[in-house]
Amino acid sequence: MLNAREASVKALYDIHKDSLYSQNAIKDYDENISKLEDRNLFRELVYGVLENQIFLDYVIKNLSKIKFKKIHPMILEILRIGLYQLFFSDRIPESAAVNESVKLAKIYGHKGSIGFVNGILRNANRRKDEFLTIELDDSNEKLSVRYSHPIHLVEMWVEQYGKDFTIELLKANNTSPKLNVRVNTLKNDKDTLAKNLEEQGLDVSTCKIAKDCLILNNPNRITETK
Template identity: 50%
Template sequence: MNAREGALRVLYDVEVNEAYSNIALNKELKQYKYSQLDKGFLTELVYGVLENVIYIDHVIKQFSSVKLKKIHPYTLILLRLGIYQILFLDKIPASAAVNESVNLAKKYNKQTSGFVNAILRNTIRNDKAIKMPDKEKETVKYLSITYSHPEWMVEQFLKHFSLDFTEELLKANNETPELNLRVNTLKISVDECIKLLKEQGFEVQQNPYIKEALTLNNVTSLQDFQLLKEGYLYIQDFGSMLIARVMDPKEEDFIIDVCSAPGGKTTHMAQLMKNKGKILARDVHDHKLKLIKKNAKTLGINIIKTEAFNGKELDENLIDMADGVLVDAPCSGFGIIRRKPEIKYRKKPDDLKEITEMQLEILVKASKYVKPKGYLVYSTCTVEPSENIGIIERFLANNDKFKLVNVGKEYSDLIPGEPQGETVQLYPNTHKTDGFFIAKLQRK
């Protein structure tokens, strides 16, 4: 199977059908047989193009007399694939990138094959003459095109961070994240799991902060990975694992996870509780709850009860009942752009106001379930302060029953980088993790 054609199909699904890149890619790899080499190449093409769309489109505009909106989706995606290979992949001969793109154009939109050929050959001839905005005079535009983030998002980051930090963050958002896995200590010890992985030829690193967190290097596909299928391991970023560790649930606790899908943090809490006690995992979507059940079953966990419920509503039956409540709130996702680069192009400036109101509403309702001396953890996978510390400040201003736990102090041995304050904010550029925010509050 042709990796370039596979990448074309995946990118079309993301662009036209608004599929998530990881889901569309997994679907393609399951549907067609690819060699390990081609799996790696296909994945590189998909994420390489998605990470650099604004820059690549900037190049197309310089060599095309046809406006981007008028170019057929298949043709536009083939141009993006071709330009990505020409400008970003030294190991691919430019002639191969052109020829393969033209052949695919003949198959998917025949009348545009000459157009594709002309644009790509023009790019090869003039690659050193690509014009860019002046960094000093047009800073936002320069950063937007160079790192393929929309201008409004660059402006948003510059509101909160220095120019240097913003540029480092934009750059980190385009880097390939490490593959982090959580050892399921209900089934296997960390040491035994590391031993098994090494015997199978994997390069393994144990995280120095969270012992059950591992990093695997040079992995092209996990489709036939038995340790994953049998529930000895679970794919989860370090920042996500830190949330359950900060919740710090005990055996026999009653925990409510109000926005729980797909269940990474829920199952991690169950693991830390040694599968003793009770976790109520809620979500608004039934298909997501099925995923939590499936994950729990694979991991050998039986203390999780799933329930369809909207976190914006109040469940009178649960008031003052829980030892701990986790609100891993729906958010802009600005902290996981390196995993889902399409987030950059789908979010709109107006989304933030709507999201922050919903986050506060969910947090207020969830706080009612916490018993006296119980804990409320609020987390997001974003680096946007208005969704993070901004929400906590607004909540505390109207809720004197709660006080902040100093997470930076209480859990300092779990947190990488410079010492943190009462709340924790992780960034891809400084912590080499996804961008996560964590606050822990205790009911007085």
């Protein structure tokens, strides 16, 4: 069995090396993760890295003494998931993000890889505010990097909507959506269905807009529920 971080490194490697669709890569490794919370973290890391890859690679390029194209692919994925945890995951302690990434470097790299991964992640953590801070007078290129959106899209939005609105749009576009499900009231009621899903390990909340609707905050393996 794999833990969430190792599975995410393998899945991302397959996605980038073989141009595998993310949902197929996730399906390949999801079955090898036993705990629900680990499967949730696995999915968060894979999708989080893909959604923020322009920014994560920018940080690596700025901190690495090795040319980006010469970094071993597995070590590159380890750096990406480590940086994602440091910059974008509030629930993961910084020490865990660094230490678990170093453990993976010991498995998939050589002796030099360990210090390389440790050094970049600790340096990035010290300079976190510097990388994340965005000002209104920043260039479109910096907005493109910070929010991992193609530069041509950022330029188009700034021209059409202005920079203030574009920044809010970029932030919103990087927010993970919740899964909303409509309750079939001919077969069930909302409270009973919510209780049933919670008993199967899902985090359920009530939709405030639609009457017969539930929000699934961690819809992992929803198709396997009864």
